[in-house]
Amino acid sequence: MLAKIAFIGTGGTIASIGTDQFDLLDYNASQQRLDAAALIERIAIQGTIADISPVNFRQIDSTAITSGDWADLADLCCQLADDSSLCGIVIGHGTASLEETAWVLSLVLDLKIPVILTGSMRPLTGISTDAHANLAAAIRVAIAPTTGPGVFVVINDEIHDPKTVTKTHTLRLGAFQSPWAAPIGYVDGTEVRFRQVSKRRNETFARDLLREMPRVDISYSHVGADGCAIQSFVAASAKGIVSAGFGPGMATPAETAALHDAVNAGVIVVQSSRTGAGLVVDTAHHQSLGIIAGGDINPQKARILLSLCLAAGYSHGDIAEVFHSL
Incomplete structure (x- = not known):
């Protein structure tokens, strides 16, 4: 059979x-x-x-x-x-x-x-x-x-x-x-x-949260980026922003300032990388600004994870731990 x-x-x-x-x-x-x-x-x-x-x-x-x-x-x-x-x-x-x-x-x-x-x-x-x-x-x-x-x-x-x-x-x-x-x-x-076993996720979210996912946007870094897109996302009531930054996970100075303003406005910010692979460095500077290191997942997947965390009511610290444990 x-x-x-x-x-x-x-x-x-x-x-x-x-x-x-x-x-x-x-x-x-x-x-x-x-x-x-x-x-x-x-x-x-x-x-x-x-x-x-x-x-x-x-x-x-x-x-x-x-x-x-x-x-x-x-x-x-x-x-x-x-x-x-x-x-x-x-x-x-x-x-x-x-x-x-x-x-x-x-x-x-x-x-x-x-x-x-x-x-x-x-x-x-x-x-x-x-x-x-x-x-x-x-x-x-x-x-x-x-x-x-x-x-x-x-x-x-x-x-x-x-x-x-x-x-x-x-x-x-x-x-x-x-x-x-x-x-x-x-x-x-x-x-x-x-050749290897796929690891089970540390976090399993309730399926119903997919119907309650808040707005989370992605800001893509490039030379000369001035943070205008980030300001627009905040104005559009984004609850979270993922920064697809340069290299190890860095935005331009103007973007970083805009991301800091977003954090102060209550938006959860996760730093990812536009390279598509590799671990984002959890820098002391980002920690001081309240920006969460996005681990080694790409920006589009970081957006999904952040949105589910927000829908579940996770705190800033909880979300940082989720990304750290990936």
Whole structure:
């Protein structure tokens, strides 16, 4: 008997239909996306690796996903996990925000089965599409006895931790990488091999908080940045600001002054880095200004974590400890 998994379709490139096989760039113009059942049928994967239960969610571009969608998706995963015959859940997702959805789910789900997110860099109808291979690999990881509970990203025959994975190229099939951390495992044909165990999160947030996430903005540092964007975020009632700073985590002097003013106005400020990898230095200067060091997660994931902390009512000290413990 084949293992049983649920496949949730959310749209994205993996479900997109282009005008022809050479339409690899502007396929979204057609606005044609297959739902979960149609995608499984099109790929003809039902009954070959697993017994797949298609579950339709929303057929949207992943740039349009909201925190409300995240909440609904998390609730759906929990409902599906109540089925004791289910070995795992696979989610087909657009690559634009796949890493953020994976990170969110890793922070709010505590299930006994694995949840695997996958997508494709080329549309389903594109020449040499990676949709088929990525979906097959994700299913293999979902049913592998070595996988265990947790949230994983599986793409291009690699298994990644949601904390470290990020999209590093607009087009290439190997766009998803874990800079300086590397994949935690690989899918080679029918074999699923883990080289390290994905660490469980120290913090698990209530799913309902996804419906109450306050405004948190990201300020991107560049030469000559004057802090105007930061002032605008404060004026727009942001409860938190993530500074995507230079190198080890530093903004311009004008931005730093604006961030200090934001802290004095009651806004929680987290310093991240625009480099995409590496630990942000928790400097004595930032500590004196009340700016929290963002650890080694990228700005877009720091924004999510900060927003969840704020929704949970965490204090400044609590939030600093969460980022420090990552």
